[in-house]
Amino acid sequence: MRDSLDDLFRRVLSAKIFVNRDLLRPDYVPEDLPHREAQIFRLAETLAPALRGSRPSNVFIYGVPGTGKTAVTKYVLNKISQEGKKKGIALNIAYINCKHDDTNYRVLADLCEAIDARVPFTGLSTSEVFRRFVKILDSTSSSMFVILDEVDSLVKKTGDKILYDLTRINNQLSRAKVSIVGITNDLKFTEYLDPRVRSSLGEEELVFPPYNALELEDILKRRADGAFMRGVIEPQVIKLCAALAAKEHGDARRALDLLRVAGELAERAGNDKVTEEHVRRAQKEVEKDRVVEVIRTMPLHSRILILSLYLLEKSKGRNCVTGELYELYSSVVKNFGLEPLTQRRISDLINELDMLGIATAKVVSKGRYGRTKVVNLCIPVTNLREALQEDPRMMAFMNK
Ligand SMILES: Nc1ncnc2c1ncn2[C@@H]1O[C@H](COP(=O)(O)OP(=O)(O)O)[C@@H](O)[C@H]1O
Ligand SMILES: [Mg+2]
Known part of the structure; x- marks a missing residue:
């Protein structure tokens, strides 16, 4: 065993595949999001009024998984927040992934945390916590962005009460302002909503179309740039990853997973090139992970x-x-x-x-x-x- 481990470590240490594989991880937000210029601009245009103290419209973003909704939203909010800092404007941002935080309690806790509000949660009803959150937020006189990513998970699990409260929150605020960015992969999601919630959440709507194979190729090339050592990727590798992911409804996450896993397979085998064969094997692994995860969470x-x-x-x-x-x-x-x-x-x-x-x-x-x-x-x-x-x-x- 010891021998084979030594062998494994030697192979991994001597393989020269990645410079920085973290650049390919799904939660890394790149500085460069090709083929999303229009969405970036529209979102920034909608949210920018916060920089002069007006309340931006709520935005509802939808598109199939892997179309860059989360990445674009984080990117734009980072930019606005940086600009706000430069200008000395207080902006609060609560980014909430409703798939993980799928109860009213968790959402409220995230909201309070985003404004450093210390509200005791035990012994208080959620409506009382909400009331105190509103009071503390108003005392800050700031603008707040509430990003509800994968918001369909929350609504399917707990109904749309909290969304209803959030879309009405500005009526209770006299100095602070709240804008909501709702994001969903489920295109039919709005059918679940109270029509009043639907219309106020969708003041602005932004659609993210699937990427085609050429766009995915571009995205992969740029992401691969800093992630891999120079020259280790064989010419057809990126094309193949892009083509396979284009078949999966243009999912950039799938494309990046294929490329990263292909690199990891090459590294583990001690190869110094990533080949199409590695991509084919990566596809089996990625598909297996997907199936296992889908069934596990059913x-x-x-x-x-x-x-x-x-x-x-x-x-x-x-x-x-x-x-x-x-x-x-x-x-x-x-x-x-x-x-x-x-x-x-x-x-x-x-x-x-x-x-x-x-x-x-x-x-x-x-x-x-x-x-x-x-x-x-x-x-x-x-x-x-x-x-x-x-x-x-x-x-x-x-x-x-
Ligand atoms: N235009 C793009 N350029 C570079 N990377 C992208 C682009 N669009 C998506 N990605 C990457 O693909 C993955 C999936 O994107 P994500 O924003 O999470 O999709 P969604 O939220 O629509 O499911 C993330 O790792 C993201 O960084
Ligand atoms: Mg997302």
């Missing part, structure tokens, strides 16, 4: 459905029909102490699995028996195992 009924599909394939082979799957799911679900969802809901969930690339569902004709839907799992068992391993009850079923 609601329990969906996970039980996938588990049931796996069990059915194991005992009866491929191409199981939805009726059989529903039956098995219903009995498995009872073992978890739950009532089965309706057949209709399960049918929706099966379509969702199909969309996510976890299973395929297709309608086939069964002669005079009419049409039926057959379902097949389309991910490797090892990935499923990894996704479900945190839940011992699931594992007990898998290992039966």
Whole structure:
């Protein structure tokens, strides 16, 4: 073991692939965001009035994942904040990732923290905390930007009460001002909102279209510049990463992940060049990580459905029909102490699995028996195992 570790360390230390791999990490905000000039300008134009003490309009930003919404928003707010500092204008910025902070409590805590307000949380109702936050904010007479990133997660989990309160907050402020930037990947999200919230959140709307392969190539080239040693990337590597990510709805995060992981694979193998072969292998790894993460964070009924599909394939082979799957799911679900969802809901969930690339569902004709839907799992068992391993009850079923 010691020998092979020594060997590993020697390979990693001698590999000359990265100068600074952190430049490729998803949360790094680059100084240069090609192909987003229009969005940067529009957002800056909308938010800049804060620099002369007016309240900027609220902005609602949407686009599919990996289109630069978070990066552009952080970039523009950094610039405005720097400009504010130069001019001696007090700006408060609360950046809230609602996927992580998905309760009213967490959001309120973030808001208070952004203005250094020490509000005791125990023993107070959320509306009382909100009231005190408003009072302290007003006493600062400052402008505040509240960025609610992935705001759909919050609304789906806790409803739109806090959004409602936030979009009305300026009525209660006499000196301070608040503008909200709401960001979502879910294009249908506004359907969940109270129409009053929808119209005030969407005073301005900004759409981020997907990147095409050429744009992704540009983005990767510039990001690769400081990240890799000179000359280690073979010519076709960036093109391939861009082309693969363009197929994934133009996701820049996917493109960067492919390039970073390809570099890491080259480094681990002690190679001194990143090749197309490394990218192909990176794609398998990135895809595996995606599937595992998607399943791991799914609601329990969906996970039980996938588990049931796996069990059915194991005992009866491929191409199981939805009726059989529903039956098995219903009995498995009872073992978890739950009532089965309706057949209709399960049918929706099966379509969702199909969309996510976890299973395929297709309608086939069964002669005079009419049409039926057959379902097949389309991910490797090892990935499923990894996704479900945190839940011992699931594992007990898998290992039966
Ligand atoms: N135009 C761009 N130039 C450079 N990097 C970009 C660009 N657009 C997106 N990225 C990078 O791609 C990744 C995903 O972008 P992000 O802003 O998180 O997307 P979204 O919030 O729309 O899902 C991040 O690492 C980001 O830095
Ligand atoms: Mg984002």
